[in-house]
Amino acid sequence: MIRYDALDALPVRQALPGLRDALEGHGTAVLVAPPGTGKTTLVPLALAGLLGDGPARRVVVAEPRRIAARAAARRMAWLLGEQVGRSVGYTVRGERVVGRHARVEVVTTGVLLQRLQRDQELSGVDVVVLDECHERHLDADTVAAFLWDVRETLRPELRLVAASATTDAQGWARLLGGAPVVEATGVSYPVEVVWAPPARPVRPPHGMRVDPALLAHVGSVVRRALSERDGDVLCFLPGVGEIARVAGRLGDLGDVEVLQVHGRAPAAVQDAVLAPGARRRVVLATAVAESSLTVPGVRVVVDAGLAREPRVDHARGLSALATVRASRAAGRQRAGRAGREAPGAVYRCWSEAEDVRLTAFPAPEIRVADLTAFALQAACWGDPGAGGLALLDPPPAGAMAAAREVLTAIGAVDSAGRATERGVRLARLGVHPRLGRALLDTPGGGAEVVALLSEEPPREYGDDLAAALRAARRGGDAYAGRWLAEVRRLRTDGESASGDGVDERTVGRVAALAFPERVARADGGSYLMASGTRAELGDGSPLRGAPWLAVAVADRPVGSGHARVRLAAVVDEDTARSAAAPLHAEDQEVRWADGDVVARRVERLGAIELAVRPLRDADPALVREALLEGLRREGLGLLRWTPDAAVLRQRLAFLRLHLGEPWPDVADDALHARVDEWLEPELGRARRRADLERIDAGEALRRLLPWASGEAGRLDELAPERIAVPSGSRIRVDYGNPEQPVLAVKLQEMFGLQESPAVAGVPVLVHLLSPAGRPAAVTADLASFWQDGYKGVRAELRGRYPKHPWPEDPATAEPTRHTNARLRR
Known part of the structure; x- marks a missing residue:
């Protein structure tokens, strides 16, 4: 009725x-x-x-x-x-x-x-x-x-x-x-908002981690709500672990019943929550209670303000849930649970000021999730790129490309992205394509392991996949019941509902086939996965000591660069090689490492080195690239730079700065860019660091001079190595500062010179030296120095050096390299 x-x-x-x-x-x-x-x-x-x-x-x-x-x-x-x-x-x-x-x-x-x-x-x-x-x-x-x-x-x-x-x-x-x-406007009962932030700051969520201080605060807010309000309390938490921890803090509530509701909860518990209770209740729930469910008797909502969303770490090949701040839309949905039957209240465990900074709506999964299953569905629908689908948000190109790589590797799509017959079959299995691949390619026994991986087992089952399978087979909990139902759904060959024992080889094969890039070999104190990510086992793990693992579930702890193994199976090398066959390669590897060229033949399974042998006949092109990498990393100082070569480079840098073309740019980046023009053929003949160290950089650098235009012949005219001074000496010019070269000369040798010397039209900076060769004065304008600065220098130095001439009028005096005694002779 x-x-x-x-x-x-x-x-x-x-x-x-x-x-x-x-x-x-x-x-x-x-x-x-x-x-x-x-x-x-x-x-x-x-x-x-x-x-x-x-x-x-x-x-x-x-x-x-x-x-x-x-x-x-x-x-x-x-x-x-x-x-x-x-x-x-x-x-x-x-x-x-x-x-x-x-x-x-x-x-x-x-x-x-x-x-x-x-x-x-x-x-x-x-x-x-x-x-x-x-x-x-x-x-x-x-x-x-x-x-x-x-x-x-x-x-x-x-x-x-x-x-x-x-x-x-x-x-x-x-x-x-x-x-x-x-x-539909409807009749909604008023819901009072109570802002209940923690008294002291708590750490924001990171990965799956939630600050225990926040969970302790949520527990205290539940107790406060029970004391201040009538009716049942519905408390929103991000996940099963957080529900269990808050439930542990509420174990002494006496006549109040505490219920835990989430996707893994037994059907009897779910049904009990949706029926009126005989006594007052606290219902600890994940987002499953946000929508479509009315929990009778609830007058109060306590909202921790957190949610779980999928995230993909493409660099590490890891997919996982991440804890995030819940959106304002989710907050409204949750608060509405308190006003379904009567006026109610929501206690929000954050401040009103924080609330305005929350996102308006939750992030669409299509923006942040692994898109492998979506890409396969789109391919089977006939739109491999999903460009013709009516979607509120287009799928990110990078995530779609990564998904297509996976689907191609397991034979689900062809080179054009169209679904193959195998892909259609995979799409209809109702599990992730990775797991579907493992199911199809594992004759007998695969359904049990795939069912175990399609819904991650409870943490108390441990990190050993074979042991977790034994626990599921023993039954006795809600997870085991769901697991058995999924096994029955997946089976198509009429095998019995439970096996006679655990075939660990099959367990490992399924995990390796589903996650070939996560087959891992022991390497020191951790495991190196074929993807290149390092993974570590927890303390006391029964998997420790296994030479090879197939990692099915992993995450990345806060502050760690390594993954943490959550669920894995022991495999042997043959299984790893077979499952990850597309990742197998044997290549010549020639690179710059430890200060020299390393040439070897490497057999790899992804990032895992299976065998290494020295390579005696390395490809010259690869050797050349390795030498160039060495020059980039350690600098052009690897070449033989004589004093003359270093001076030539400085002179060219000076001319480039002041005259521009056709004088070459000799900065490191420019020289690396033109290496073909000035380091050949020496570079082509080199095989190791020692060969680089024998290359005369000065001789090589001369190849960059503007020979074709004839300007190269003016090098000594425009940027001479030495300049003749009034005494007749030829003094070396220091081009170390290309802005203004320096001429360091004894003061007496410059007597009688009115104008400062210049190179390429640029006055040099004259460092006037005492008879002992120590700096006495610096000037770019000799005429001014003779008029103004010389008197002070003469007064300071002539008593110290009485044997040298110190005329009152240096502008007309005779320049000399000698003492007074030599001059009199």
């Missing part, structure tokens, strides 16, 4: 006429309805014609999570007064409860994606409702794009509804061809 009293109380009923009109007139609609209005339960029943008004239609509702799909189906069946499976059913991975005459089917977006790949027309379905589309999960975005494609090309009569409480309504409207936006 239909529960009309409950249905009539759902505020979204006011929006049904507008929604029907939008679908009849346009075929698509965006439904925006606050939490608790009934958009997930009433709307599908009405569109299916199950409430006695409207034509009979078959409606599929897509939910982002299994728990939400089950709960929505059960709630709709209850509203109809039926058991699940009659008029309303659900399908999630590994579980299907749908009767022959069901008119509403609730599925996860992943299930709908698989169904679309098998039947692009979605035969027999009249309406699809994409619920909670604001969460921007990759599967949901992909489903929306495929459905729009179906409607545009195959079934224009297919009706589409994008529904959410908080979303970019206009963006979705544009995506669905200018769809009308229908809003």
Whole structure:
């Protein structure tokens, strides 16, 4: 018997006429309805014609999570007064409860994606409702794009509804061809916001790490909320580990029941949360409780303000979840849980000032996640680059390129990116393509390991994949039950539900086939993966001492450059070589290392060196590149620079600065760029460092002089090595500073010279020396010095050097290299 009293109380009923009109007139609609209005339960029943008004239609509702799909189906069946499976059913991975005459089917977006790949027309379905589309999960975005494609090309009569409480309504409207936006205002109870930041600063989340001080604070806020408010408390935390730690802090609450709700929670616990409790409750939940679920009795929400989002470290080849600050949209969704049944309150564990700096919406998965599965789905759909798909955000080119590399390596797409027959089969397995590859290529026993890897086992199972498989086989916990259901789904060869023992070779082979770039060899105190990333085992790991591992799950701890192994299997070298065969290579390696050319023949498995032998007949071109690398790293000082060569380089630098072309640029970068012009053929004959050290840099440098124009012959005229001074001496010019060369000469040798010497029109800086060769004065204007500066120098030095001439008028005196005695003779 239909529960009309409950249905009539759902505020979204006011929006049904507008929604029907939008679908009849346009075929698509965006439904925006606050939490608790009934958009997930009433709307599908009405569109299916199950409430006695409207034509009979078959409606599929897509939910982002299994728990939400089950709960929505059960709630709709209850509203109809039926058991699940009659008029309303659900399908999630590994579980299907749908009767022959069901008119509403609730599925996860992943299930709908698989169904679309098998039947692009979605035969027999009249309406699809994409619920909670604001969460921007990759599967949901992909489903929306495929459905729009179906409607545009195959079934224009297919009706589409994008529904959410908080979303970019206009963006979705544009995506669905200018769809009308229908809003349900509803009756929402007021929710008081209580700002409850920690008294002292806490460290921001990094990777999967959450500051224990914040979790301690969340626990204290839950206790505060229990003391200040009535009703049950729903507390949002980012993950299972954080839920367990906060639960540990609330173990002494006495008559208050503490429940832990997440995707891995047993179905009995999930069901208990969705039913009224006999006593007061604290429900610790991940984001699964944000949408589509009403937890009865909740009057208070405590929000830790954190969320988990996928991230890919392409440089290390690691995919993992990262803890981030939750968006403002997520905060509104969470707060709304407190006002579904009565006025409530939300305690936010951050300050009001921080709130305005939060992002408006969560980051779409397509921007940050591993796109391998998405790229395969797009290829199977017939659009390998996804350029023709209606997506709110285009996939990043780099992530798509990385995905295509993986798919090509496992044979899922051809050189043009089109799906192969094997790729189509992989896409229909309902697991990541990597795991699908391992399943297809492991005869017998592969399903158990793939099922284990498709949903990471609990941490208490340990980091040894074979031991984790034994733990799952023993059963006794919720994870083991889900694992067994997934094994049954994956199996196609009729093997028994559980094996007679653990074949560790098979376990390792599956892990290696799924993650070939993560096969790793022991190297010192850590493991070097084929990808080039180093990985470390935890203290006390039973895997320590294994020569080879296949790393299935790894992350990167805060502040560490190495990965940390979370789950791995022991393999032998043959298995590693076989699984990672595309990474196998044997190359000549010629490079500059440890100050000289190193030439060797290397057999590699990715970054892992399997065998190394000296290379006696190295390719001359590779040797030349190694020598050039040595010159770049250690500088041109590797060549033989005689004093004359160094002076030549300085003279050329001076001419380049003051005269420009055709005089060559002899800076390091310029010389490296023109190495072919001045270091050949000597460089071509060199094989090692010692050969470089024998090359006369001065002779080589002369090749850059402007011989063709004839200017080279003016080198000694424009930048002479020595200048004749009045005494008759030829003094060397120091070009070390190309801005202004220096002439260091004894003061008496310059008597009678009125103008300072110049080279290439640039006055030299004269360093006038005492008879002992020590600096006495510096000038670029001799005439001024004789008039003004000389008197002070004469007064200071003539008593110290009485044997040398110190005339009163140096401008007219006779220059000399000698003492007074020599002059008198």
